[in-house]
Amino acid sequence: MTNANWNYPTAVRFGAGRIAELPDALKVAGISKPLLVTDAGLAALPVTQKVLADLKAQNIEVGLFSDVKPNPIAANVEAGIKVLREGGYDGVIAFGGGSGLDTAKVIAFMAGQTRPMWDFEDIGDWWTRADPKGIFPIVAVPTTAGTGSEVGRAGVITDETTHTKKVIFHPLMMPRVVIADPELTVGMPKFITVGTGMDALAHCLEAYCAPGYHPLADGIAIEGIRLVFENLPKVVLDANDIEARGHLMSAAAMGATAFQKGLGAIHALSHPVGALYDTHHGMTNAVFMPYVLMANKQAIEAKIARLAAYLGLAPSFDAFLHAVIGLRLRLEVPHTLKDFGVDSAQREKIGDMAILDPTAGGNPIELTKERALDIFDRAMAGRV
Numbered sequence: 001m002t003n004a005n006w007n008y009p010t011a012v013r014f015g016a017g018r019i020a021e022l023p024d025a026l027k028v029a030g031i032s033k034p035l036l037v038t039d040a041g042l043a044a045l046p047v048t049q050k051v052l053a054d055l056k057a058q059n060i061e062v063g064l065f066s067d068v069k070p071n072p073i074a075a076n077v078e079a080g081i082k083v084l085r086e087g088g089y090d091g092v093i094a095f096g097g098g099s100g101l102d103t104a105k106v107i108a109f110m111a112g113q114t115r116p117m118w119d120f121e122d123i124g125d126w127w128t129r130a131d132p133k134g135i136f137p138i139v140a141v142p143t144t145a146g147t148g149s150e151v152g153r154a155g156v157i158t159d160e161t162t163h164t165k166k167v168i169f170h171p172l173m174m175p176r177v178v179i180a181d182p183e184l185t186v187g188m189p190k191f192i193t194v195g196t197g198m199d200a201l202a203h204c205l206e207a208y209c210a211p212g213y214h215p216l217a218d219g220i221a222i223e224g225i226r227l228v229f230e231n232l233p234k235v236v237l238d239a240n241d242i243e244a245r246g247h248l249m250s251a252a253a254m255g256a257t258a259f260q261k262g263l264g265a266i267h268a269l270s271h272p273v274g275a276l277y278d279t280h281h282g283m284t285n286a287v288f289m290p291y292v293l294m295a296n297k298q299a300i301e302a303k304i305a306r307l308a309a310y311l312g313l314a315p316s317f318d319a320f321l322h323a324v325i326g327l328r329l330r331l332e333v334p335h336t337l338k339d340f341g342v343d344s345a346q347r348e349k350i351g352d353m354a355i356l357d358p359t360a361g362g363n364p365i366e367l368t369k370e371r372a373l374d375i376f377d378r379a380m381a382g383r384v
Contacts, residue, residue, distance in 0.1 A: 009151050009257055014180040014249070016242050019051065019141065022093070022179060023058050029137045029176040031091030033061050035084050037104035038096040039068040042143065047184055048095065051141075063087050065107075068096075071165070071274055071281070072103040073158045074117060080107035084136070094140040094175060097196060098147030098281065101140060102155035105173045108136040109155070122154060122169035122358055130170050140175035143184045145248035146196025146282050148203060148256025150178045158275050165271040167358055180253065182245035190236060191283070194331045197232040197248055199282025201225060202266050202289060203255025208307065209300045210262030210362040217261035222310055224254035229311060229323070233330055262362025265292045265354070269375060272353035277342050286333045287340055290325050291379045295371060299364035325384065336382040350376055 003015030011028075013021055026034055034055075042048055043066035055062045065083045068076045084092070084107060094104030110117055112134020119129055140150035149155070154169040185193070204224035207217050227247045234244035269292070270284040293304070301317045309315035313323055327333075334340040354360060354372040365371070378384065 010174050010178060011176065012151070012178045012180055012253070014246070016181060016183045016246070018179050019181045019184060020054075022051065022139070022141065023055065023060060025139050025177040025179055026060065026091070026093070029091060029139050031137050031139065033089050034091050034093045034139070035063045035065055035080075035087060035089040036093040036095050037065045037068070037080055037107055038100040039070065040066050042066070042096045042100065045187065047143065047187055051095070062093070063089055068099055068103045070099050071158050071278055072099050072156075073160050075160070076103050077106050077110060077117060077157060080104075081110055084111050091137040091139070094138055094150070095143065097142070097144035097192070098149050098156075098199070101142065101147065101149035102157065104140075105138055105149065105175070106155040106157055106168050108138045109168065109170055109173050111136045117157070117168060118159065118166065120168050120170060122167040127170045132172055135170065135172045138173070138175040140178045141184070142178070142180060142249065142252070144188055144192060144196040145182075145185055145245065145252045146199035148200065148252040148254070150175060150180070150256075151253045152256045163275045164353060165275050165357075178253075180249045182242050182249050185245050185249065186239060186242075190239075191280070193235055193239070194232070194333065195280045195282035195286065196252070197228055197235070197282070198286035198289070198331070198333065200248065200252040200255045201228040201232075202282070202285035203259050203263070204228070204251065205289070206263040206266055206362065207255065207258035207261045209296060209303065209364050210264060211299075211364055212261060214261040217258040220254045221258040222307055224251040224258065225307065226311055227251040227254070229327065233327070236331060263359035264363035265295065265360065265367050265372065265375060268354045268357040268360040268363065268367055269350065269372060269379075271357050271359070272350045273337070273342055275353075276346050276350065279340060279342065283333065283340070286328060287335075287337055288375070288379055289328070290321060290384050291375050293321055293324065294378075294384055295375050296364045321384075337376070337379045342380070344380060347373065347376060
């Protein structure tokens with residue numbers, strides 16, 4: 001796989017070994033003293049320690065903040081802001097999977113703000129409340145291929161007081177430079193590789209199914225879907241397949257680029273389940289996927305038939321549905337929420353939270369509480 005430089009939707013340096021360009025990327029972004037933000041599990045791994053050592057070897061004073069949960073909370077952001085300010089850092093390296101990237105971006109965004117973080121939730125024009133001069137520059141280095149947060153303008157943070165996931169948004173949260181090096185994803189456990197890959201698939205699929213006219217997003221989404229279907233099984237069979245991992249990194253960025261068009265019920269249900277049960281976001285999306293497809297069938301049947309044809313399947317909704325179920329089975333994705341450790345104790349609360357989730361509005365069919373609960377019940381029982 002050859003290296004490539006893209007400026008879409010931001011500057012992306014794609015290719016194996018390109019993590020070596022991190023010092024130059026920091027210079028381009030205007031960062032001289034970076035704070036590397038990642039999650040607690042990744043911080044101690046050799047891949048992270050090598051990056052830190054290499055930067056220090058080039059006389060770059062770099063700090064580390066890793067108090068980040070798998071589903072990051074407001075306290076993680078607040079602790080990171082304190083470290084950033086007290087350490088005199090002038091920018092952030094967002095390093096890791098979705099949790100690390102999102103937290104890092106929100107820390108950089110909030111570093112120079114005076115208003116509370118929830119004042120910048122992605123509602124209407126709330127982002128205009130922010131002082132753009134107080135937003136620190138970001139260089140993003142993804143180590144998983146799923147969320148696509150490295151090319152996004154938002155971060156998802158859980159409000160622990162209400163157990164809800166909230167989207168913090170500002171156009172300047174877009175990283176100035178992205179280093180997409182597939183070699184960094186090699187050490188990820190199988191569960192994370194599958195979960196993040198299915199997250200990328202969910203982003204592309206829901207963006208494609210969202211109503212509205214956006215052929216640019218649709219085109220990006222369907223190619224992202226193809227890349228996941230073809231390459232995620234390859235990576236599970238051979239963790240060192242760098243070419244397949246590169247395609248998955250592309251698919252992740254494509255999903256995040258496409259879902260500016262919208263998401264839907266997969267995410268609207270996955271967010272409350274993740275907030276209440278602390279489940280892996282991408283794997284939760286994977287569990288819900290076929291049940292949401294069936295719930296939306298009436299509105300998306302023709303689009304899915306076209307997608308199936310593009311993937312080399314029979315041009316029908318059922319062919320694609322069976323392909324999704326087959327992919328899940330092959331990758332050992334839990335078929336039901338019950339298999340995933342979720343119970344029905346908070347069923348009503350999940351229904352209430354799902355219809356209020358900001359992604360619910362992008363569903364092809366109105367996501368009423370009754371419909372959300374029906375999908376939840378089917379996902380619990382395994383009735384596609």
